[in-house]
Amino acid sequence: MSLYEKNRRLILSALASNVTAHNGYFNGSIGLGPDRVYATGMCAPGAEPDACSRCIETTSEDLLQTCPNKSSAFSWSAEETLCLVRYSSRSLSGLLVMDPRGALYNRQNLRTTNQTEFDNEWKNLMFSLIARTTSSSSSGGNSSSKYYGHNESLVPFFGNISALMQCTPDVSPTDCHTCLQRNVIDYEICCHSRNSGGIIAVVIVVATIILIVVGLVIFKRKNQKQEIELPTESVQFDLKTIEAATRNFSEGNKLGQGGFGKVYKGMLMNGTEVAVKRLSRKSEQGHTEFKNEVVVVAKLQHRNLVRLIGFSLHGEEKLLVYEFVPNKSLDYFLFDSKKRIQLEWGVRQNIICGITRGMLYLHHESRLKIIHRDLKASNILLDADMNPKIADFGMARIFGMNQNVANTARVVGTFGYMAPEYVTHGQFSTKSDVYSFGVLMLEIVSGKKNSSFCQINVLVNNLVTYIWRLWESKSLLEVIDPCIREDCKSDEATRYIHIGLLCVQENPAKRPTMSTIHQMLTTSSIALPAPLPPGFFFRTEPRSSPSAQGLKPDQTSRKSITCSVDEATITDVIPR
Template sequence: MVTFTTYQRVPCVFFFFFPFLCFHTLFSLAATTVRIRQGDVIRDTKGETLVSDNFNFVMGFFSLDNSSSRYVGIWYYNVPGPAFIWIANRDKPINDTRGSVTVGVDGNLVVLDGTRNPVWSSNISSLHGNGSEAVLHDDGNLVLSSGNKVVWQSFENPTDTYVPGMKVPVGVSMGKSYVFTSWKSERDPSKGNYTMGVDPEGLPQILVWEGGRRRWRSGYWDGRIFQGVYMTGNYLYGFTLNSDGKGGRYFTYNPLNGTDKVRFQVGWDGYEREFRWNEAEKHWSEVQKGPYNECEVYNKCGGFAVCDGLDLSVCSCIRGFEPKKREEWDKGDWSGGCKRMTPLKDERNSTSSVGTEEVSVGEDGFLDHRCMKLPDYAHLVSSMNDCEGECLNNAYCTAYAYVIGIGCMVWYGELVDIQHFEKGGNTLHIRVAHSDLGSGRKKNRIVIITAVVAGLLCLGIFLWLVWRFKGKLQVLPTVSSSSCCKKSDVLPVFDASKSRDMSAEFSGSADLSLEGNQLNGPEFPVFNFSCISIATNNFSEENKLGQGGFGPVYKGKLPSGEQIAVKRLSRRSGQGLEEFKNEMMLIAKLQHRNLVRIMGCSIQGEEKLLVYEYMPNRSLDCFLFDPIKQTQLDWTRRSEIIEGIARGLLYLHRDSRLRIIHRDLKASNILLDENMNPKISDFGLARIFGGNQNEANTNRVVGTYGYMSPEYAMEGLFSVKSDVYSFGVLLLEILSGRRNTSFRHSDDSSLIGYAWHLWNEKRAMELIDPCIRDSSPTTKALRCIHIGMLCVQDSAAHRPNMSAVVLMLESEATTLPMPTQPLITSMRRSEDREFHMDGLDVSNDLTVTMVVGR
């Protein structure tokens, strides 16, 4: 009975309140509108607002800290603690709640106070008052139209905030100059002391002014990022410089994730900030700030001086310069800057008299300063090949720099606002007098002398140890550093018993003879360990090129001047003599223009070294994932790299003497020679797992997360199709300029998932790196993406082999089958569980992630 009675009462209660609910709903709908026409009024007393179509933004009245002053502004809809992106009457607040917004009889949008007097107006004089209406768009832009023609918009009349969708002109190319003006204080939105905008005169860069004085600058735009922001990453990343088709240019901004709420603001305290809305924590996160530190304050150290936040002295004069006012400088007042120690050649007579003898003046030169924020007031010159000559030929030129994406930049007169970065930045070439060119070397004399003495001591200790243990070692005659690396007279020092075993185990073309001093003749020399040590400056950190899974790699230089790369195999890597012998035999036999060539090896006790040809441009990832160097890889270059990798991999799989499965193909294992030609490295390391590598199962997984095929990562099964999968991932990375693992915290769990979604939605061109998208041939780009999707299919049987891949890349006549959706795009999410697999010997810092169905 109780249950029945309660059930009977529910409809009664509902119908009792139904009229009230209907009235409340109608009132709520009446309180908001999507457009304002002539005669329409938004009243503060009724809490009425103007909203965008999809409820992204809202315009209405507001006050700050319970103040009686009322303003009309635009803010994000349903975001706690409103962030105001635009304010109409910022300098003329209304003192009560009787204000209103309407379209006046003259067609202008106006804000009226309680006595119907205007406190703000769009103030367009050419309107005739017929058919005007105001609409708030979903990007936050308030637009006034008359006769289907836009006559005014808030994006062209900003206050203190920039949001995606705004077009900011560069210079006065669009006939306007949009400047963002800060609030007067944290709770007073009237115009303050700071403004922000694009440099109206020089090369494009963002500036913050205090009054008419520069306070901060972003550095120059290189087509990808602003060069002067130290921690680039995603900071100030996403801007694009566009052309309006009429000779004008303007900046726009698009966040990497289109759903992100992002805004840039010049604060009342003079700082430029980038904010992103954190939906999980419900607050605005500050992700970038300028000035970030004291060195980013404009011209902190004065002319011809460098600011370094990591240096205790903060400010220092450029080499060849000294403080103008030494006393003030020593007290920490660096504003006076520095002056030249020696005038340039053109600043004095071509000869100077010393008694009765004339002494000629040497030619000016340049000192290189790396990792620098380039000085302000740069000039762009047309020279593409001889930037240095352009500067030398102008008596007023004081420095030059060549920046990818910008070109040849020169500076005249005093150099201001220079900063040294720990990493990144550009190389600045500063002009100094001939006599000052060696000043940098003089400062290093003590260091050089100390190094020489230390080297002699180490050599003495080494010779003593050789003499001390001569009964246990087979010692060769000492070889001088000038001739120790000749191929004809070197032999590694190693245990005699081991050498006999090793000599017996090598056979045929890979015979190691103790008398011959070589592996299989002169084409495969064995270097003396001490010679390689000298060539690499005793494996110094300065010579270190990188850290691989089997040990570090160092740059070296032979006495002949030839540069080499030396892999010093780690004793803790688990790689023993068997593995090393195997790698020597394999790589010595494999020769291809897209494979790195091995020049020799060295063995001394447990020390095992491989000597490779040196690749001056290092590895592909150094360019592909660097926001600055990335611009050097245009569409043509990327296509050539993709095809070169494919041909090299095909050689390993089909055309080499032994079928080789790489198992760790990735961007860091693709090296680039001086002509940016790709060469695959580390292709012999996995050979130790046995057989001729047609197909196998292993309990030791060698590879890198994100590049391994599902059957290899989960079951230990590998085949040539495992390399095809890795190639597909690498191909998608080259096209997009993004790492496969950069999607771990996004809706798409990987680059593969992201690519599939774009492919499936017919938006595949959005995958192409933005810096080459406009210049990429659409048909070829889509074909490459198609091939990549075929290579990363879950089933190895569905993937093409490398011969088919090469044919697809080189012949557009080949018909491509349709790929299937990779399973990882539908199964892996942020809640996936990670398991460390017991019993697996995992190399290269690998974490194996198991996919668990839900």
């Protein structure tokens, strides 16, 4: 099965839930480049959600069976509810699409004593309805009432003629008028004197003619109820789809547990393995974190960032669907005395360089400037080849391209990885991410956790303090993990330690950028400056840290601080 076919199955499997979640009309896409699939689903206005969902689901399945090798296809269904499903390898955004077209009608001839009277009444109804439908554009922006019209007319000795017309909300009034008028003319040519019929689709009802006319124009809209702009790079899944994929969130499928919920392994109907993050209903930050990850991660594409496939919103259930990364998280290996042996020096170098590339993309190369704010070993996932993927963007913040620093009264993150200016003043920037990266880099080389502990008025970063003292005594070889001392080149390892110390300097201005770090790691001829003392978090101000106020690390003060102390040998979050 090609990647295009997999993407087609994936987006069509979620189309029913997307359509019902967006008032009967949805379009989106999944994939990149030639493997990207665009899909549209629509139900007639007023359709019951369950009936609409069944219609879209059945029509999608029929398309997959009827057109297994086609890159573009569409189908109308008029069994119970009028609905449309269409997919294509190209975007139709902003285009008025009139073809292909088809006609369905009752083959029995119309029986009326006055055909001329019927024809005149029918024409008057059609063209007055076109005027009403196109004039409804001012009644709702991109709402379902825009470009929608329905009316009836009584013909003596025949009965009621009922007509329904609709264009998609973003087509211009001129294009909508053109589309409707063209379809009315085509109806006259193909279906004149038939009991019931239509250019696109028909519901056969005694003494009734129903005309459905739709201009197929793709548009983007916002889920106003949840106040989340749906990214076209991801898909919204129906809750039942996720429940089936995870065996109803069974314990056997549970991969781990983080600060904002549990993670489960799942398999979609097309065979794709996924990791489903189920946000805790009790978490006060659940909705904020959920919205943040959907909006931020869906816009990022890099091999060293975990890929968001889709999400699901259903009442209090908030689910994030990620690609499945089989080798768990970095801390699962790094801080276990037996598993750490699998991380040879070459593997550790590859992990450090991969994280560097991912952070360089976030800070400088993506279309957004992203500050991660929670970079740590448990948020680095490892794929089948032990390549790193940065995960967990629930705390990430988007910066303007010319913005360098921001302040917050709500400090979030993990003690031991947080830069001193962030803990004490709520100030974060790319340089606070660099500090976290430096701590992580020192952990990878040493195989030791930068565990933190609270004392009265003091928060000490043990590993950073320890390595700095060895730097001053010119004993950096002692920092290197005994598991790799024979495997690595000592000058390479000590250079990595040197770069790590440059990253954790107390003054943010002295820390290198991720771009400079990448150059330092890939070009050994670049001379490294001597590092200044790192941030030790020694503070005497009464409000400089939670411990200074007699608070435990998970308690908050007027300056809200939401942090965790990374005390466990292995964190709870494992494979995702």
